[in-house]
Structure formats: structure tokens, C-alpha cells
Amino acid sequence: MQNQDVDINDQKFEFSSRTDQKYKYCSLSYDDDDDCPYSFFDDHSFPPLPMFATTSVERRKLKQQQTASVVGSLRYDYYQQTCPQAERIIRSSVRDLFRKQPRIAPALMRLAFHDCFVEGCDASVLLDSADGIHSEKESPPNESLKGYDVIDIIKSELEEACPGVVSCADAVVLAARESIVLAGGPFYPLKTGRRDSMTSFAEDATFELPSPQDDLAKIIESFSAKGFDEREAVTLLGAHSTGVVHCKFFINRLYNFSGTKTSDPSINSEFLSFLKSKCNNSSASLMSSASKSRPPSQLISASPSPSSVVVQLSSTLVEEPAIKMDYEGPGESFGTLYYRSLLQGRGILFVDQQLTAGEETKTWVQAYASDVSLFHKDFGSAMMKLSNLGVLTAPMGQIRRDCRKVY
Incomplete structure (x- = not known):
């Protein structure tokens, strides 16, 4: 049977059999x-x-x-x-x-x-x-x-x-x-x-993960090394539409940007005051001490249950000073608020705000800020591509019985 294209959310995907189409x-x-x-x-x-x-x-x-x-x-x-x-x-x-x-x-x-x-x-x-x-x-x-x-x-x-x-x-x-x-x-x-x-x-x-402190050139370099172009980099960073970011990841932007002992001038002044009200200058040292006392391997229960996961996420995600990425409240379409915020100088992380520093990346920020359907289409494609990076298939690797250890 010949390959056929089907549309999903206005996006074409190729499937090779009736089973795939089903x-x-x-x-x-x-x-x-x-x-x-x-x-x-x-x-x-x-x-x-x-x-x-x-x-x-x-x-x-x-x-x-x-x-x-x-x-x-x-x-x-x-x-x-x-x-x-x-x-x-x-x-x-x-x-x-x-x-x-x-x-x-x-x-x-x-x-x-x-x-x-x-x-x-x-x-x-x-x-x-x-x-x-x-x-x-x-x-x-x-x-x-x-x-x-x-x-x-x-x-x-x-x-x-x-x-x-x-x-x-x-x-x-x-x-x-x-x-x-x-x-x-x-x-x-x-x-x-x-x-x-x-x-x-x-x-x-x-070595490989992008940093919250990366400038535009480094962002493009990091994503390019994985086969993503500038449009896809802007798209994938749209995942920052939701979640919580701890103050330690952007505290330098508020009090000592690039070692100047002043704030990042690209931050909207009203938004800067808001961020400072949530993250005081002592937040970074307090969180650094907390993270050192609790290595990741000790934050995970040996035999997790649904209730223990709820407790863990409730405590570890809010006990440190942090800001919700959707800080203006829920209700916005996934992605829209994030990109609009960047155009207003309200990006929380430096790596996010840097997307408005380049001509091509800013073009896509503007496009996604005004067209959530376009963003969803591109985000789905980018996540498909990300999910196929460097995969192992038989006979390589193994099927772990316990995800934390090899056998």
C-alpha cells in the first residue's frame, strides 16, 4: 500500500499502512x-x-x-x-x-x-x-x-x-x-x-544542556548541535510557558547582571520590581545551601507511591523562593503568554529574553505571540524531533526493569 498523508492539527504526517492511520x-x-x-x-x-x-x-x-x-x-x-x-x-x-x-x-x-x-x-x-x-x-x-x-x-x-x-x-x-x-x-x-x-x-x-544564563549565540549553538534551527529553538523554549523557576536561576539579572551590581536593563521596570519582591538578594545563597544539603539522589523515595509523589512535588517545588512561569495566572493558551511576555521585556530567564535579541528569533517570538495555532503546530513537530534524538533500538541498550539501574 502506498504511503498516505493525513492531517493532524493542520500538520501533515506520513503513514505507511491502515494500522498506522487507525x-x-x-x-x-x-x-x-x-x-x-x-x-x-x-x-x-x-x-x-x-x-x-x-x-x-x-x-x-x-x-x-x-x-x-x-x-x-x-x-x-x-x-x-x-x-x-x-x-x-x-x-x-x-x-x-x-x-x-x-x-x-x-x-x-x-x-x-x-x-x-x-x-x-x-x-x-x-x-x-x-x-x-x-x-x-x-x-x-x-x-x-x-x-x-x-x-x-x-x-x-x-x-x-x-x-x-x-x-x-x-x-x-x-x-x-x-x-x-x-x-x-x-x-x-x-x-x-x-x-x-x-x-x-x-x-x-x-556539557550539553543549555544554561539559563546562555546568550543568543550560545542558544543557537546548543540547539544547532542537536540538529535544531533557530525557529525550532524558539519553539522548544516555549515549554517554559508552564512550571516553576527558582530564583537562583535568574537572581543575577536582578542584582548583579554581568558583574555590574545592577539589574539587567532589558527587564521591564515594573516587572523588575515584581521579581525583586519575590526574590530578595539573599535567595541565591539560601538555595545554594539547600541544594548542597539535599543531593538529587536523596530527594527520591525508594518505593514511590502516588501520594508520596504529590507530597514530594508540593514541597520541593515551593519551599525554595520561586516564581510560576505563568505568573499572571492560568487561562492563557499554552505558549501565548510566554511569547507576549518576552516582547514586553518580561522574560524571567535570561535565556528566554535573549530570544528577542536576534532578528530571526524575534520574528518567531512575534509570530507565536499572535498565533497560538501556529505555535502548537510547530511545537508538536519540534517535540517529535526531540523525542527521536539519539535513540537506541535493538540490539543496542536494554529494557530496564528498574529505571534507576542497569541489570
């Missing part, structure tokens, strides 16, 4: 279609292939060689024969937890970005440190990362239904998609069949 149409109404299939079959009997490179440069080179063509190995309905309820389990878990604690949505979005942007979508961010090797969790950019317990709960439910079948890597990207939908963002199709990395190095996360 996946798409039923996914758009998955709340009501209990008979809809949700994943594909593949052979999980391949042995894992260890990654033996010792430096970050060697690891990146090896990963590029290994994953040059594996995206083609991902498929819609990958678990259809081995765990047909996999995506339904993930969706149900995320929705149940979201009803109790909406903050899991931005936490899961950020978790997926931090996983995929470092060596690809391979669940390496979930691994605990072991054998004297510091994992990505211990990297400074990840010290405030949340959502590990949510993935643990999802994985335990998947293991109960289909032991040793669904990867942690697939769970991360699918949970992120569900979170985006719950936050008011777009649905986008995802192929599955990712496998889990057997390694995780803190230095990789430190």
Missing part, C-alpha cells in the same frame, strides 16, 4: 476509544550492547555512529503484540497524578528535555550513580530536576502488566506528551521502540 485517528480521540491499539511489536531478545567509550567526545561519536539510522526502526504500535495497553497505562497514570498535583506536567516535560538533549532519548537521566561514577542526576543542571518518582510509578505499572517489555525511554517521552496535552499544548504522534542506555555521566549533562 493509530492516528483513534489517538486523536483516545479518551473515548477503548479499542484503539497503542504500540508495536519487536523482538526484545537481543543482548544489550555496552557503550565502552570513556570520554564525552568518544561517547558522542560512538552514539552518532550507532544511531545513524535507528529512527527508522521506531514504529507506531511497536508494542501491539507484546503490551498493547502500554500507552493506555502511561496515559492513565499521568492523568491520575495530574489531577492530584498539576505540577507533574512541567516536571515531566523538563525531564524529557533533559534526557533527550543529553546523548539522546535513552533514559540515561533516570540512572542513579553507581560504582563511583556520577550519573546525569548529579550534574548541576539537573539538581532541581523532578519527575523521577512519576516515572517509577509508571514503570511499576508497566512491569506488572508486561514484565521486561516497555522501555523507560519510551515511558519518559510518552509521559511528557501526555503532560503537554494536559497543560493545554498539542497532541503529536510518537513512534516507540526506544531502548534504555546502560551508561550515564554527569559531565555529559553539564
Whole structure:
């Protein structure tokens, strides 16, 4: 059968069979279609292939060689024969937890970005440190990362239904998609069949993740290294439409911008006063001490339950001075307020406000500020691309039974 294009939210996606088309149409109404299939079959009997490179440069080179063509190995309905309820389990878990604690949505979005942007979508961010090797969790950019317990709960439910079948890597990207939908963002199709990395190095996360302090040139460089153009960089940063940002990530803009002991002149004066009222000059030192006393590995319960996740997210996300990214209140369409705020000099993070510093990036900020449909279309495409970065497929990697450790 010839490949056919179908439209989803005015966006064209190519599908190669009737099964793929059924996946798409039923996914758009998955709340009501209990008979809809949700994943594909593949052979999980391949042995894992260890990654033996010792430096970050060697690891990146090896990963590029290994994953040059594996995206083609991902498929819609990958678990259809081995765990047909996999995506339904993930969706149900995320929705149940979201009803109790909406903050899991931005936490899961950020978790997926931090996983995929470092060596690809391979669940390496979930691994605990072991054998004297510091994992990505211990990297400074990840010290405030949340959502590990949510993935643990999802994985335990998947293991109960289909032991040793669904990867942690697939769970991360699918949970992120569900979170985006719950936050008011777009649905986008995802192929599955990712496998889990057997390694995780803190230095990789430190080296590869964008910083809240990055200027425009560095932003473009970081995203370009992962295959994203300027438009896609602006689009993906739109995920900052929701969530909480701790004062320590922008305190320098308020009191000591670029070592000048003054505020960032690009901040709207009224907004500057608001930010200072929420984040005093002592916030940075207080939060630094708090983070040092509670390393990431100690913030995660050994046997998480839905109630423990709610408690954890409620406490750790608000006990430190912070500001909601949607600080003017809920009700705005996902993305719109964020981009409008940047045009008004009301970007909270320096990395966000820098998007108005370049001609092309500002053009897209203006476009998304006035057209939420365009943003949703582009955001869905960019998230599909992000979710396919550096994936491992059989025989590489493994299917972890416990997302925190290799076996």
C-alpha cells in the first residue's frame, strides 16, 4: 500500500499502512476509544550492547555512529503484540497524578528535555550513580530536576502488566506528551521502540544542556548541535510557558547582571520590581545551601507511591523562593503568554529574553505571540524531533526493569 498523508492539527504526517492511520485517528480521540491499539511489536531478545567509550567526545561519536539510522526502526504500535495497553497505562497514570498535583506536567516535560538533549532519548537521566561514577542526576543542571518518582510509578505499572517489555525511554517521552496535552499544548504522534542506555555521566549533562544564563549565540549553538534551527529553538523554549523557576536561576539579572551590581536593563521596570519582591538578594545563597544539603539522589523515595509523589512535588517545588512561569495566572493558551511576555521585556530567564535579541528569533517570538495555532503546530513537530534524538533500538541498550539501574 502506498504511503498516505493525513492531517493532524493542520500538520501533515506520513503513514505507511491502515494500522498506522487507525493509530492516528483513534489517538486523536483516545479518551473515548477503548479499542484503539497503542504500540508495536519487536523482538526484545537481543543482548544489550555496552557503550565502552570513556570520554564525552568518544561517547558522542560512538552514539552518532550507532544511531545513524535507528529512527527508522521506531514504529507506531511497536508494542501491539507484546503490551498493547502500554500507552493506555502511561496515559492513565499521568492523568491520575495530574489531577492530584498539576505540577507533574512541567516536571515531566523538563525531564524529557533533559534526557533527550543529553546523548539522546535513552533514559540515561533516570540512572542513579553507581560504582563511583556520577550519573546525569548529579550534574548541576539537573539538581532541581523532578519527575523521577512519576516515572517509577509508571514503570511499576508497566512491569506488572508486561514484565521486561516497555522501555523507560519510551515511558519518559510518552509521559511528557501526555503532560503537554494536559497543560493545554498539542497532541503529536510518537513512534516507540526506544531502548534504555546502560551508561550515564554527569559531565555529559553539564556539557550539553543549555544554561539559563546562555546568550543568543550560545542558544543557537546548543540547539544547532542537536540538529535544531533557530525557529525550532524558539519553539522548544516555549515549554517554559508552564512550571516553576527558582530564583537562583535568574537572581543575577536582578542584582548583579554581568558583574555590574545592577539589574539587567532589558527587564521591564515594573516587572523588575515584581521579581525583586519575590526574590530578595539573599535567595541565591539560601538555595545554594539547600541544594548542597539535599543531593538529587536523596530527594527520591525508594518505593514511590502516588501520594508520596504529590507530597514530594508540593514541597520541593515551593519551599525554595520561586516564581510560576505563568505568573499572571492560568487561562492563557499554552505558549501565548510566554511569547507576549518576552516582547514586553518580561522574560524571567535570561535565556528566554535573549530570544528577542536576534532578528530571526524575534520574528518567531512575534509570530507565536499572535498565533497560538501556529505555535502548537510547530511545537508538536519540534517535540517529535526531540523525542527521536539519539535513540537506541535493538540490539543496542536494554529494557530496564528498574529505571534507576542497569541489570
